[in-house]
Amino acid sequence: MASASFTPAEAQQPAAKSERSATLHYTIAAGPLGSAIIRFGDQAGVQVLYRAALVEGKTTQGLSGSYTPAEALSHLLSGTGLSFSFSNANTVTLAPVGKSADASGTDPATTLAPITITTAKDGTTGYVATRSMGGMKTDTPLIETPASVSVVTRQQITDQAAKSISQALRYTPGIVAEQRGVNEDSLEYLYSRGFQANTYLDGLLIPFTGFNITTRDAYLIDSIESIRGPASVLYGQTPPGGIVDVRTKQPLDTPYHDVFVETGNHDRLQSGFDFGGPVAGTDDLYYRLVATGLTTHTQTDFVDQKRFAIAPSFTLKPDEDTKLTVTANYQRDPNAGAFNYVPAVGTVLPGVVSIPRSFNTGDPGYDSYSKTEASIGYAFEHRFNDVWQVKQNFRYLYNDQNIRHVGDGSSYDSTGTELNRVAYNNFGTVNAYTVDNQAIATFDTGPLSHQALFGFDYQYIQYNHHLYYGGITDPASPPLSITDPEYYQPIPTPTFMLGTSNKTRTEQEGLYAQDQVKLGNATLVGSLRQDWAQTNIVSYKDGSVTDQDADALTGRVGLIYNFENGLAPYISYSTSFQPQSGTTDTGAALNPTKGKQIEVGLKYQPTGWDSYVTGSLFDLRQTNVTVSNSLYPGSVTQTGEIRSRGFEFEAHAFLTDDLQAIASYTYNDVKNTRATASIQDNAPAGIPSNMASLWLSYDMPDTMVPGLKVMGGTRFVGKSYGDPANSFKVPSYTLFDAGIQYDFSKVMPSAKGLTASLNVTNLFDKTYATCTTLVYCTYGDGRSVFASLHYTW
Incomplete structure (x- = not known):
């Protein structure tokens, strides 16, 4: 030394x-x-x-x-x-x-x-992030993390005019962000490496139960991390493909104020404010208050969207070693947007008639979709000395949703011009408590430097869910003509309760430990975790009670070496688990599905450049997958396996001081390697094998057009199978986005902080759709125009 x-x-x-x-x-x-x-x-x-x-x-x-x-x-x-x-x-x-x-x-x-x-x-410059909290659950440079982690920065969210988590992930490799098309603003189904991904908020799980899907308006978000591959060793029961960790705006120790108003097509009007800084008269108390309101029509006939969201927070920092941050959120969507499925025939497959993109398969006199979300929590941390520090994160979350729709799973009549419709009523609530306790030790043993993490987390989730279908014990809903639709027809209220209506209580406890060991330029990460999960299900249909317990041991080991030229090759092995409900043919409780992955990659962070590049190869397998058996209807065994393997590339870089770029490519080969004969060797529906994207942003020099930034991007999504049987393919599509921003202060110093922007997504108004079965397809967003004015001081 x-x-x-x-x-x-x-x-x-x-x-x-x-x-x-x-x-x-x-x-x-x-x-x-x-x-x-x-x-x-x-x-x-x-x-x-x-x-x-x-x-x-x-x-x-x-x-x-x-x-x-x-x-x-x-x-x-x-x-x-x-x-x-x-x-x-x-x-x-x-x-x-x-x-x-x-x-x-x-x-x-x-x-x-x-x-x-x-x-x-936070290691962020423009679109280039160099650090992550989610990958290791410690503040770790990405170049020292032996795993695939992508970070969507606040500037990227703003410049691309993303309005949801899904839209913000459009340019991220390995993520199928918009499998549900226009539904993605309120029903964010995210898929990572072929598996549905769990979403976390500031490191704590957001429950994904039925259609009670908690979302966040993009204006409330600071950044988003995509952590790909099994993550159970740090986060508990998770899908094998990875997780998405959303980072919200936090209190600031310097004054910041932003107000904006935005308009666009479909009579869009949104406004909001973001205020933060030290509380007047104090030097240890900081605050943040973010709020937004939205009203707009949508591309689907008769469907509107309305939203109000507010997120207050404050941080108390009595000394350099102690910090307490309290956060809250309330988001009300009285009109949560489109819940509008269309059949494959007439959209991605030829039919007697074609279904317009704006066509509403439901009925405005019956349909409704509303949701309310609220949460409160805190993050506490204290450093005792140079070695030890402790952290505790806690959140209580409430979610309430109600969906009524008469176009669920519609199919054609014999003429091929009318849809036979099913009325549907789904309502439910979620109450969730989550706490994560951590102790972190930083120390040396001879030439080895350690950052050891020890943790215990607990989750309690109660989900009350009611689901009713029409046309079974009550009259069928009237059909709807594609060519001459008649709306505001009388729709019989559904009275048949499905067996999935129940009250579910899930608890999980987990103990985990991790050590990040450095020797020279090499970093070795070893992690181990033991989980215990309990599930109690009470059926609303017949009153039956099901109790199920599961436990699992998961782990991860990874090695990365940082060369002085900025190259960092790595290799890792990781596992995951997910509890399952139900029984096998023998009456035994289903075991958790298990995931395992081996990954090799190369990262590059060149000296003297604001850039970060990574490429990875992975082989991921999920076992204990349930498959149907021929013993009797509904019988299952756990002999199935799904394999996902592929390649991912991503680059975020300043090509010059004024030119930024984001580039990504994904190749993902997912198939059922052990399954029922009807889907053996098939690919899951809605998962394309190839995706690619490119985004460029250029700040015009003062000698050309001072204050002007021009931006543009393209997104390619390859073909995918439209149903589990792989009976048809959904065509590929390529979309183009564009935007400009203007800083008025470059020509009027008195207008400092005033900026205007214009963004257009799907610039050429390409019509495209996604499908998961023959009767469940969704159109994607057509051309969307957003014009906004921000004043920041």
Whole structure:
């Protein structure tokens, strides 16, 4: 370890109370100084400004141990002839000893053009994120994470005008984000590596039960992480394909204010505000208040969408070692948008008639879709010393939904021009309590540096669900002509309760441990977890009670090596489990399905560039899948297996100071390798084998059009099978998106903070659809136009 004395030039940092006084653990290998500075910025969570010429040819002896950021940087710069100074809590500039640096990190005595390396506190610059909380459940650089993790940043969400979690993931590899087409704004079915993914909010599970699907308006979201592959070792019962972790906007320690108004086609009107900063008269209390309201028609006839959402939060930070953040959310959708399925014939398959994209298969006099979501929780953390810190995250969540629709699973009559419809009524509530307790130890054992994580989490979810179908014990609903539809017909209220109507209570306890061990440039991650799950089901139809217990041991091991040129190859093996309800042919309770994956990949984060590139190959298998047996109707065994293998590529990069790019490609081969004869070797419905996307954003130089940003992207989604029997294919489609933004302050300094934007998704109004069976297809969004005005101060 290098030793260094503090020269006056090296100790220019002010003594104001800030996060840079906190002691952190650093592991930075000896070698080129430029690479070491990048690592320092990532691990310290600060912004480092300097000219590339300052570090050329210079080396450092590296660093390993616990230091304040100032101490760590002093050690790294020892003997290099460079000094540093903090301009604020999270920004530091480098300069030759005895000279000063301006705000851009440029030595005024030279004429060399400045090159700026910027690492924000969360490792994010524009579309480029370099850190993740979800992948390891610790704040870890992506380049040191032996797993596939993608981060959608706040700027990407804004620039692409994403209005939901699904839309924000359109340009992310491995994710089928919009399998339910226009339904995805309120019914977010996300698929990762061929399996439906669980969604988490700030690291805690959002229950996915029936159609009680909790969503978040995109304006309330700060970032989204896609963590692909089995994640049970840290999160408990999860599908093998991965999870999506949504990060909400948190309280700020500096003042921030944003108000906006937006309009668009379908008579869209949305507005909102985002205020945050220190509470007046305090230096340890911060707040955030975000709210938005929306009213719009939709592309489906007679269907509207209305929403109001508000998310208050505050952070109390009495000292540098203790922090408590309390968050709440309320979102009310009295009109939650389209719940409108169409048959494959007449949409993706030829029929006697074609069904228009705007066609409503239901009836506006009967149909309704509403939902209410509310939650409150907190995140507490305390550091005892240089080694130990503890965290506890808790949330209570409530969800209520009601869906009435008369076009569910519609099929044609004998003429092929009218739809025979089924009335449907689904309503339910969810009450969920989730808590995650963590203890983190950072220490060294000889040449090994450890970050050990120990945790215990608990989930309690109660789901009350009622489902009624018409036309069984009551008169059938009237048919609907495609060519001459008659709406506001009398629809008999469904009275037949399906057997899936029940009250379900699920509890899960999990103990887990993880160690991130560093030796030089290598990082080895080992994790192990034991889960216990209990399910109690009370049938509303016949009063029967079913109790079921399950337990599972899951694990993960991964190795990644960081070369000095920015390349980082890795390999990992991980497992998962999901409890199942029901019994086998023998009457035995179903065992949990199990997942296992081996993955190899290569990451690249070149020195001196704001960019992050990753590619991965994976082989993923889910076993204990239930398959039908011929012993008697409804009999099942657990001999099935689903295999998913493929390749994913992703790049987020500043190609120049003004040009950003996002590129992705996915190849995913998913099939039933052991299944009932009718679906043996078939692919799951709605999962394309190929997907690709490209997005570019260019800030016009002041010499051309000052203040103007132009953006555009394209998304390709390949063919997929439309039903489990693979009896037909859904065509591929390619969509184009475009946008412009204008910063008025570039030509009117008095208008600082005022920006206007115009976004168009599906620019050429391509008609496309997705299908999961012959009678359950959904049209995708046609051309959507959004024009907004933001004022930020």
